[in-house]
Amino acid sequence: MKYLVMVQGSEADYEAMVGRGSAGSPAWDKTQLKTMFEHMNAINTEVTAKGEMLDAQGLAAPSKTRFVTVDGEGRPVVTDGPYAETKEVLAGYWLLDCASLDRVTEIAAQVARCPVPPGSPEYAVVIRPVDETGPSQD
Structure with missing residues (x-):
């Protein structure tokens, strides 16, 4: 079954990773960043070797976000x-293809153990099953 495993953060966290810490998100140093990337790369290597990896991406800072809606005239x-x-x-x-919810939960727990600087915010790792049922064929 396919699952989306998501990590969360904030603009302050992105700023902290480039050395601009704040009250709720202490600045990272180069060693801490290297350790974090090594941890995440080890997870990527493991799930790729087991044939579970479909895709994985880190996303750009929230300040680069663009929201698109439509007005009353479309x-x-x-x-x-x-x-x-x-x-x-x-x-x-x-985006993983795992044999079970238990397996993807093991992977999410590995992600949650990612080393961060002391005092950094903690975020839950979110697992969402991909709905593969497709459109109704009524």
Whole structure:
């Protein structure tokens, strides 16, 4: 079964990773960044070797976000950047094909154990099954 495994973050976390810490998100140093990337790359290597990896991507900072809606006449309305009240955003994901929910939960637990600087915010790792039922054939 396919699962989307998502990690969350905030604009402050992205700033902290480039050395600009804040009250709720301490600055990362180069060693901490290297350790984090090594941890994530080890997960990628494992799930790839087991044939479970379909895709994985880290996402750009929330400040690069673009929201597209339509107005009453169907014309696009574009807003750049996240809304000020946005606390958490999708920071990255894995699309995995795993034999069971237990297996994907093991992988999510590995992701959750990613080393971060002391005092960093903690985010749950989110697992969402991919709905592969397709459109109704009524």
